[in-house]
Amino acid sequence: MSGAPSPRAQDARYWLSSNRGPLLAAALFVAMFGVFVTEHPAGLSANVVNTAANKGVLLAFVAIAQTLPVLTSGLDLSVGSVFVMANCLASTLIVGTPLQVALGVAIVLASGLLCGVLNGLVVVYGRLQPIIATLATGAIYYGIALWLRPAPGGEVNEDFADFMTGSVGGGIPFSIVVLIGTIVVVWIPYRRSVLGRAAYAVGSSEQAAYMSGVPVARAKLVTYVLAGLFAAIAGLMLTCLTYSGEANALLGGSYTLSSIAAVVVGGTSLYGGSGGAIGTIFGAFVLRTIGDLLFVFDIDPLSQPLFLGIVLLVAVSLGSFRLLKVKKRLDLYR
Amino acid sequence: MTARRWLGGIDRALLAAMACIVVLLVGGALYDANFLSADYLLQQLQVASFLGIVATGVMLVVLLGHIDLSIPWVVTIGGMMSTAAAGHDGPVGSLAIPFAIACGLGIGVVNGIGVAYLRVPSMIFTLATNAIAQGLMVVHTSGFAPQDHATPAMHFLAVERSILGIPNAVWVWAVIGAATVMVLRRTSFGRRIYAIGNSERAVFLSRGNVRRVVLACFALSGACSAFAGVLLAGYSTKAYQAMGDPYLLPAIAAVVLGGTSILGGRGGYLGTVAGVVLVTLLQSILSIVQMPEAGRQVIYGSVIIIMLLIYGRGTKVVS
Numbered sequence: 001m002s003g004a005p006s007p008r009a010q011d012a013r014y015w016l017s018s019n020r021g022p023l024l025a026a027a028l029f030v031a032m033f034g035v036f037v038t039e040h041p042a043g044l045s046a047n048v049v050n051t052a053a054n055k056g057v058l059l060a061f062v063a064i065a066q067t068l069p070v071l072t073s074g075l076d077l078s079v080g081s082v083f084v085m086a087n088c089l090a091s092t093l094i095v096g097t098p099l100q101v102a103l104g105v106a107i108v109l110a111s112g113l114l115c116g117v118l119n120g121l122v123v124v125y126g127r128l129q130p131i132i133a134t135l136a137t138g139a140i141y142y143g144i145a146l147w148l149r150p151a152p153g154g155e156v157n158e159d160f161a162d163f164m165t166g167s168v169g170g171g172i173p174f175s176i177v178v179l180i181g182t183i184v185v186v187w188i189p190y191r192r193s194v195l196g197r198a199a200y201a202v203g204s205s206e207q208a209a210y211m212s213g214v215p216v217a218r219a220k221l222v223t224y225v226l227a228g229l230f231a232a233i234a235g236l237m238l239t240c241l242t243y244s245g246e247a248n249a250l251l252g253g254s255y256t257l258s259s260i261a262a263v264v265v266g267g268t269s270l271y272g273g274s275g276g277a278i279g280t281i282f283g284a285f286v287l288r289t290i291g292d293l294l295f296v297f298d299i300d301p302l303s304q305p306l307f308l309g310i311v312l313l314v315a316v317s318l319g320s321f322r323l324l325k326v327k328k329r330l331d332l333y334r
Numbered sequence: 335m336t337a338r339r340w341l342g343g344i345d346r347a348l349l350a351a352m353a354c355i356v357v358l359l360v361g362g363a364l365y366d367a368n369f370l371s372a373d374y375l376l377q378q379l380q381v382a383s384f385l386g387i388v389a390t391g392v393m394l395v396v397l398l399g400h401i402d403l404s405i406p407w408v409v410t411i412g413g414m415m416s417t418a419a420a421g422h423d424g425p426v427g428s429l430a431i432p433f434a435i436a437c438g439l440g441i442g443v444v445n446g447i448g449v450a451y452l453r454v455p456s457m458i459f460t461l462a463t464n465a466i467a468q469g470l471m472v473v474h475t476s477g478f479a480p481q482d483h484a485t486p487a488m489h490f491l492a493v494e495r496s497i498l499g500i501p502n503a504v505w506v507w508a509v510i511g512a513a514t515v516m517v518l519r520r521t522s523f524g525r526r527i528y529a530i531g532n533s534e535r536a537v538f539l540s541r542g543n544v545r546r547v548v549l550a551c552f553a554l555s556g557a558c559s560a561f562a563g564v565l566l567a568g569y570s571t572k573a574y575q576a577m578g579d580p581y582l583l584p585a586i587a588a589v590v591l592g593g594t595s596i597l598g599g600r601g602g603y604l605g606t607v608a609g610v611v612l613v614t615l616l617q618s619i620l621s622i623v624q625m626p627e628a629g630r631q632v633i634y635g636s637v638i639i640i641m642l643l644i645y646g647r648g649t650k651v652v653s
Binding site for chain 1 (some may be wrong): 358371401403448452453454455457458459462463464465466467468469470472473510534535537539540558560579581583586587590596597626628630631632633634635636638639642643
């Protein structure tokens with residue numbers, strides 16, 4: 001016991017260093033949200049929290065969808081289109097009796113899964129580069145969204161929508177409950193499963209994973225399938241928020257791009273192999289809170305996109321501090 | 335230059351792209367006899383030249399193994415800055431074109447610094463500069479369509495047909511293309527671009543300045559996009575919000591369909607030309623048959639996937 005740290009302290013230090021990204025994102029979010037509620041005229045009211053949660057959860061789901069392929073050093077540029085397509089589908093199907101609503105929800109989620117399967121098949125068995133393949137499948141999904149809903153409109157069962165976007169148990173936003181539920185039911189079991197570990201292994205080194213008998217193809221396929229599912233959940237939530245559907249290309253595009261930003265801010269490496277959904281959630285919340293902060297500080301709405309861009313640029317450049325620790329210049333290059 | 339080298343690798347993609355172009359031309363001619371008229375084809379080439387100039391910059395960056403997602407708003411910056419400068423009288427107005435290109439170059443340099451010196455993944459860094467470019471333009475125009483107009487020089491370059499009845503925009507693309515081929519094939523800078531795409535480490539170890547080459551390519555990509563924006567503004571005599579949005583996917587698709595590996599290090603400019611013509615023809619056919627936008631998107635995406643499945647696939651064995 002003389003001087004050497006106990007095993008438990010070592011474990012804690014290892015845990016801290018391997019979760020630095022998510023912890024930083026969480027700390028940043030707590031600080032920013034703290035400033036937001038103190039500056040907000042209404043303070044920490046259930047309404048303010050609920051609105052913020054609904055917006056944050058929407059991006060969080062799309063960003064989790066993006067996280068999965070990124071873990072395998074892939075990318076899914078179609079998440080925004082699947083999100084919009086699910087929105088259009090939900091605005092058509094989720095009406096009528098509770099049974100019909102349940103069936104509609106199931107179909108919407110299944111359609112997301114199907115999009116994910118197509119992405120996965122094209123990338124894994126078609127052996128196309130994920131960037132270009134999902135860019136192209138994204139165009140297909142957007143086309144389907146436009147076909148489902150050429151003009152904005154549609155409707156959704158209002159009881160269901162209000163329940164999804166309301167709050168339960170005295171002020172806890174239900175959207176947060178859905179998010180935590182999805183994490184507990186889908187993400188954590190996945191992370192601990194063979195395929196989940198395989199996804200991290202593939203992201204670290206596909207060759208080594210292949211040589212070690214890791215099911216590379218199946219692991220990659222499943223990440224794209226789950227990405228489709230998460231993007232569809234986000235589309236469902238959007239429909240509950242807006243009570244309507246719209247094949248909005250700009251919205252899809254901005255969600256795709258924000259999802260990549262959220263993944264990076266949440267501490268997941270774009271080169272794959274490290275990070276996870278929890279960090280991504282905080283990354284998404286951070287991005288959303290930036291927008292809220294600009295609002296409460298009365299920044300001219302016209303200069304808000306510029307501020308968002310600068311914050312994003314600074315955030316992604318902060319990672320460059322690691323360069324100071326690089327000793328051999330050769331290590332800078334791939 | 336053995337026959338094997340000409341037939342294998344890059345040139346198989348080029349042949350496939352050429353074959354697809356022929357199929358599209360025949361298909362278009364069967365639907366409408368006017369499709370093969372010289373006038374219509376020249377008009378297509380004119381539209382293609384804007385995409386071609388954007389794709390030239392995209393190709394330089396893709397050859398390095400990077401990607402430039404700031405294309406949409408750099409194109410818009412090119413359009414808006416040139417029309418804004420054109421609004422002034424005197425020397426400022428006549429320098430509209432170089433001024434706009436310099437603005438695009440500036441964004442490109444920022445991209446290059448971020449990717450080459452700060453080592454931020456190009457995808458996320460150019461995404462951020464795209465957001466900043468958008469922010470700058472929203473502030474510049476206060477969110478409305480700017481009330482400026484194109485200069486005569488811009489109109490001349492984008493619309494008029496001075497030599498042999500061929501649109502000037504096509505000549506501009508030809509000049510830029512020829513310069514690109516010369517740089518890629520005949521200069522050490524061009525060879526280094528390919529080398530970096532294959533192995534940055536090898537270039538570094540052989541005393542090549544990796545960072546300066548990467549910076550230069552991103553700067554050129556920004557300049558190309560801005561120049562395309564200038565021509566677009568000259569073509570439609572105005573600049574508008576998000577005018578560059580329809581150029582990102584087609585430009586990347588054209589480069590990749592032309593046989594350039596998205597991982598970098600492989601690809602020829604002729605392939606990119608074929609890819610640009612292919613994408614333009616595909617878009618024009620879909621609009622001729624009056625396909626609704628929904629079907630157009632689905633077919634567009636499917637065709638790109640199918641063509642890539644035919645000849646753009648990666649290697650099978652992990653090695």
